[in-house]
Amino acid sequence: xxxEEERKIFSSFIRNKxxxxxxxxxxxxxxxxxxxxxxxxxELYDIVREKNPSIGYATIYRTLKLLSEAxxxxxxxxxxxxxxYEHLHNRDHHDHLVCTECGxxxxxxxxEIEALQEKIARKNGxxxxxxxxxxxxxxxxxxx
Amino acid sequence: xxxEEERKIFSSFIRNKxxxxxxxxxxxxxxxxxxxxxxxxxELYDIVREKNPSIGYATIYRTLKLLSEAxxxxxxxxxxxxxxYEHLHNRDHHDHLVCTECGxxxxxxxxEIEALQEKIARKNGxxxxxxxxxxxxxxxxxxx
DNA sequence: ATGATAATGATAATTATTATCATTATAAGG
DNA sequence: CCTTATAATGATAATAATTATCATTATCAT
Numbered sequence: 072x073x074x075e076e077e078r079k080i081f082s083s084f085i086r087n088k089x090x091x092x093x094x095x096x097x098x099x100x101x102x103x104x105x106x107x108x109x110x111x112x113x114e115l116y117d118i119v120r121e122k123n124p125s126i127g128y129a130t131i132y133r134t135l136k137l138l139s140e141a142x143x144x145x146x147x148x149x150x151x152x153x154x155x156y157e158h159l160h161n162r163d164h165h166d167h168l169v170c171t172e173c174g175x176x177x178x179x180x181x182x183e184i185e186a187l188q189e190k191i192a193r194k195n196g197x198x199x200x201x202x203x204x205x206x207x208x209x210x211x212x213x214x215x
Numbered sequence: 216x217x218x219e220e221e222r223k224i225f226s227s228f229i230r231n232k233x234x235x236x237x238x239x240x241x242x243x244x245x246x247x248x249x250x251x252x253x254x255x256x257x258e259l260y261d262i263v264r265e266k267n268p269s270i271g272y273a274t275i276y277r278t279l280k281l282l283s284e285a286x287x288x289x290x291x292x293x294x295x296x297x298x299x300y301e302h303l304h305n306r307d308h309h310d311h312l313v314c315t316e317c318g319x320x321x322x323x324x325x326x327e328i329e330a331l332q333e334k335i336a337r338k339n340g341x342x343x344x345x346x347x348x349x350x351x352x353x354x355x356x357x358x359x
Numbered sequence: 360a361t362g363a364t365a366a367t368g369a370t371a372a373t374t375a376t377t378a379t380c381a382t383t384a385t386a387a388g389g
Numbered sequence: 390c391c392t393t394a395t396a397a398t399g400a401t402a403a404t405a406a407t408t409a410t411c412a413t414t415a416t417c418a419t
Contacts, residue, residue: 091385091396112375127399132376148292152375152407168339177339181331188350195312195321196355204348206332211340235365235416256406271368276407296376296406 074104077143077160084141095126099134100143109147109155109176148203166204172213218248221287221304228285239270243278244287253291253299253320292347310348316357 081100085092102119103110110118116131135156138144147155147167164185168177184204192199225244229236246263247254254262260275279300282288291299291311308329312321328348336343 089396093384093397095398125399127401129377129400130398133397154375168336168341170341171344177341179335179339181335187325191323191325192312192350192352195323197312197314197321197350197352198358199350199352200315201351202349203351205346206336206341206343207345207347208336208341208343214342233365237366237415239367269368271370273369273408274367277366298406 074101077104080143080160081138081141084137090137095123095130096134096137098123098126099131100138103135103138103144103156104158107158109157111153111155115156166206168206168208170210170213171207172209175210175212177210218245221248224287224304225282225285228281234281239267239274240278240281242267242270243275244282247279247282247288247300248302251302253301255297255299259300310350312350312352314354314357315351316353319354319356321354 077100082092099115099119102122103115106115106118112128112131112135115135116126116128119126119131135144135146139146139156143158143160144156145159147157163180163182165178165180166184168179169175188202189199221244226236243259243263246266247259250259250262256272256275256279259279260270260272263270263275279288279290283290283300287302287304288300289303291301307324309322309324310328312323313319332346333343
């Protein structure tokens with residue numbers, strides 16, 4: 072099944088918080104890790120229920136929250152209302168370029184930006200925890 | 216009452232779209248422009264209703280949408296669920312540093328970032344239209 | 360002044376997410 | 390292996406922000 076490392080991280084996270092293991096969480100986590108694109112809670116729910124039709128929405132949301140806390144996933148507020156989730160472990164930090172017409176999403180990395188952000192935060196007396204940098208525009212398909 | 220320039224921009228925007236002037240929209244716009252902080256739709260609704268208690272929520276949302284289209288206001292998705300709006304006209308472009316504990320928000324400007332963003336977009340075949348750059352952390356009051 | 364239609368306000372509908380709670384499952388200790 | 394405390398689940402109600410609907414009113418070009 073792979074994802075051994077992620078499983079270990081999640082297991083020790085669960086143990087540290089005095090929580091318990093569950094089959095449903097494992098299934099949700101497996102689907103989440105296996106799927107490379109950014110998923111909404113609803114999409115994840117649909118895919119997971121193909122394997123296990125008895126899983127409910129609440130468990131999807133609860134598990135996504137735990138995965139986020141464990142550092143295995145990141146919430147994205149791409150368009151507006153709906154939250155999407157992406158893998159975080161074993162990935163260099165990256166940001167997003169989104170087409171406002173077709174929704175196409177490109178990831179990019181600018182390593183220097185990290186230091187700049189730290190500097191801005193520090194100058195204002197903040198301890199940086201997180202950030203969001205999203206560029207919106209029209210992709211090549213949508214400009215012609 | 217000032218804000219002559221903004222009024223002019225909005226008037227010609229309305230005219231160009233073959234829409235009509237309305238007293239309510241003018242009141243909402245005046246309050247919006249007069250208030251310096253980032254407002255949510257609810258906050259704007261409350262303030263506007265002190266002057267005109269008959270204005271409804273729908274008109275607030277409709278007017279904010281028009282102001283955005285006219286380039287006079289920008290939508291911010293600061294925390295998560297709730298949208299806030301800020302002035303856009305006659306302001307240098309700026310981004311936000313937000314305290315995840317108390318909600319305090321600091322604006323900052325990094326002029327060089329604009330060119331970098333353009334470059335990233337162009338390299339990926341995108342025409343840049345907009346962006347969002349938000350840093351999250353703990354402010355000095357919330358770290359001690 | 361009039362007529363076409365844009366704008367309004369009250370409220371229902373929608374959408375994403377969270378809370379509630381009775382039932383079930385987990386795992387530590389005897 | 391059995392018991393037991395309690396975490397986890399799933400169904401569903403609740404919430405919260407925003408949008409749609411629609412009858413009534415207001416605007417403005419003629």
